[in-house]
Amino acid sequence: MANLPVSLPSRGADLMELTHLGAIWPTKFSFAHSFLRTVCRMDFSCEISKLRLDDAGRGHIAYRARLDGHTMTFVVFSDPLPEHQQQDRIIATRWDAWAALFIGEPSAGDIEQSREQIQQVTWGRAAPRTLAWSRANRSARLFEHVVASLAAGQQPDPRQLNQIGYLIRTTGFSGNGRNGMHDYAYLRQIGHPLQAPYHAQMMAAYLWREFGYDLALHLARVRNPAAVDLSDESRRFVGVGNSSGIGLVPFVVRHPRLLDRWIGAREQALAEMYRERFEADDSRCDEFDRQLERAIEYFAHEPTGDLDEFAPSEAIHAELLQVREQFAHLRAGWKAGASRSNPLAELLVSWRGRCCLETGELLNSLLLECHEGGNVDANTLHADESLPFDPTQKAGALKDLIETHLAWVSRFTVEGERPFFWYASEENMEPRRGSRDIDEGEQYALPVDVMGRVEELLSRLRAVPPEQTLGRFLIAHPDMRFMVGWVSTLADSHYAIARTDLLTKDFSPLRIMRFQLATYGMLKFRPRSRTWLRATLFQGAGLPRELAAGHAGDGLLPSVPHGYELTEEPLLGE
Structure with missing residues (x-):
């Protein structure tokens, strides 16, 4: 186990898929x-x-x-x-x-x-x-x-x-x-x-x-x-x-460099924990055990929402009980002299694919509670959100960059499967989703269709000589200015691009909403509809x-008050 199969690039693609982003929990970086x-x-x-x-x-x-x-x-x-x-x-x-x-x-x-x-x-x-x-x-x-x-x-x-x-x-x-x-x-x-x-x-x-x-x-x-x-x-x-x-x-589409900074800090800390070597009496294993016990208690009592968008609390609770049992077995063998350098990483890697995504990401959050570094100072999560590019770069080089790093985008741009557009509402300038050919205002659509625009940029780049500079290319195609900067800056970033298309008919807004609220540090994700949810901070x-006095509180998950089981009053609605 000295060289665990964990690295930042290895998690990048899977992590940025919509289903995975929508399973993330708060962490110490929230x-x-x-x-x-x-x-x-x-x-x-x-x-x-x-x-x-x-x-x-x-x-x-x-x-x-x-x-x-x-x-x-x-x-x-x-x-x-x-x-x-x-x-x-x-x-x-x-x-x-x-x-x-x-x-x-x-x-x-x-x-x-x-x-x-x-x-x-x-x-x-x-x-x-x-x-x-x-x-x-x-x-x-x-x-x-x-x-x-x-x-x-x-x-x-x-x-x-x-x-x-x-x-x-x-x-x-x-x-x-x-x-x-x-x-x-x-x-x-x-x-x-x-x-x-x-x-x-x-x-x-x-x-x-x-x-x-x-x-x-x-x-x-x-x-x-x-x-x-x-x-x-x-x-x-x-x-x-x-x-x-x-x-x-x-x-998440309009602030890609901030997204890359947020997720990158989290993933860097996880990679550090996975690569650590532990002594048999390492206090971080004791801390993980305490965090696991608190999570088991929390999900034993946590109500499940009415919609089935996320894994139910009882399923997470059942899987956590199994994780605790395996961790106890690993620790016992480790203390008895088994050759292991990192039982925490071994435990979490072994549960990949065996539990729901929500449980897997919760285990990562609990692991980060044992991470001794990574305090987020005033500058760690700031990001320069400009999208610079070199106008002397060749069009062929940018085309190759797209074909190498963004080939996956094409799966989102199937004609006839993208019935939505996004606009700013007249009442309050907040983003809203409309249906093409039904709702008015498509001519005022917000520029969130980066998937379709990447395909359009690639098509235009293929139609010009590969040695043409980007500056010359943009004289003929000025509407591509934003996308040239977007691709030049973000194509090889691991965590800048959420692998989802906001215009497709199967897009789930709740997943993106949950991800963003988790970055704020929220819990109790309670969907009230497919486009609206409540959470608790x-x-x-x-x-x-x-x-x-220097005490932040309970940490990631709150402790259930004493006397929880003593009353039998009907539960209140929200």
């Missing part, structure tokens, strides 16, 4: 986990700086967070809606709550401007020093269950907490220059602690979780001044929800005082 580790390495504090809520929960709360001497303020405006008026879609115009994240302390005028302008969604104008806007709804049934339990002097039923997993469900985050907010290049320019990719959004999401706790306790104390607070265990177990639709999908994350 943005939520990267954010938590970053906060734990810094001087951090968080407190309520202002609370103005009436007995119905209307008003606003301001949170002051300090991170290595930098102050941020998160202001949440609360105006609860009747449940039948809630909409999770981005086109909604009313929510239970909406919020802004500021650099520093906003003025009263900034707060009032944000209260009004966030409700304008696309057309609103951000107040100075705004980093992000966000909107959210309550999980009506769980929220009411928690409020009623606390008012009665009791902790909520752990099974109910697990069924849904959040009190507040966000409908998205706007930032990076949108609506006049600070762009994130500014954060890198000033060396801000939130300069790493998506860390500003993660800060906002983490504080949404705090808002959910505080609003529930406020309303419980309205009912009963002697209401109890949520226990630390329950607080840690409850995350913040997210509702995401089909608008997420084009991201920061389940198991440390509480503010725990982050301040």
Whole structure:
């Protein structure tokens, strides 16, 4: 086992297939986990700086967070809606709550401007020093269950907490220059602690979780001044929800170099773990065993969604039990003197093809929890997304590059099998999918058809002399400028191109959506339809005082609260 059959290129092609991408779980490289580790390495504090809520929960709360001497303020405006008026879609115009994240302390005028302008969604104008806007709804049934339990002097039923997993469900985050907010290049320019990719959004999401706790306790104390607070265990177990639709999908096509950077960091760390040599008493084997036990417990209780897009929890749980049994056998033989250099790699390689993709990728995520390097600093996951090329390169050389590295593209471009196009909706400029010859607007289609465009570029390159320069080629074919840069930059990248075509009739949006949400660090992927799902972020994350003390929380999977099996109440719907 000294030379395991594992290398970065060997996983590239299979990993980038749609079914495989859609089986990936969060890892230590996911943005939520990267954010938590970053906060734990810094001087951090968080407190309520202002609370103005009436007995119905209307008003606003301001949170002051300090991170290595930098102050941020998160202001949440609360105006609860009747449940039948809630909409999770981005086109909604009313929510239970909406919020802004500021650099520093906003003025009263900034707060009032944000209260009004966030409700304008696309057309609103951000107040100075705004980093992000966000909107959210309550999980009506769980929220009411928690409020009623606390008012009665009791902790909520752990099974109910697990069924849904959040009190507040966000409908998205706007930032990076949108609506006049600070762009994130500014954060890198000033060396801000939130300069790493998506860390500003993660800060906002983490504080949404705090808002959910505080609003529930406020309303419980309205009912009963002697209401109890949520226990630390329950607080840690409850995350913040997210509702995401089909608008997420084009991201992986439009940001290929970022995709390559994200996945490459993960795969590099995996390759390092697979190639390591372990001593018989290596603590990383003990840590993997602990992670495996936690995963078994998690999937023993994790509800399965209504749609069959992903592997059911009970199937993953059953396979994990078998993996644990084999790992125990490997460790026993290894300690008895069997010649093995890496029982973890041997275990995972042996399970390839024997378990579902979700279980296989979960094992990789658990393995990365034992990886001692790879802390994602502020620059690791930034990517230059320009697509440069050499105009003096020969057309024949680019043709050869396509035929060598992108020959697989042709399988996606069968005529008559691509009935969709993508466009930006008039209401909010979000990506949407339309049907050719049925929906209007095909002339305004978004440029996401890279598969078809690669074939078109190849056809044109074959029609010109191979010694012609790309500069001369583009004088005759200026519409190919983007694709020449795209192919020149990405053709030999292992992880830049998702091997799926967004225009084919069998394309599954949920798979791409799950992949992207996993990169954020989400769990509980619950499809509500074939184009919309809910997930949960920061389940198991440390509480503010725990982050301040350097403890990020439970890690990849949350620990189930004690007393899980003690109640028999009917489970709540979402």
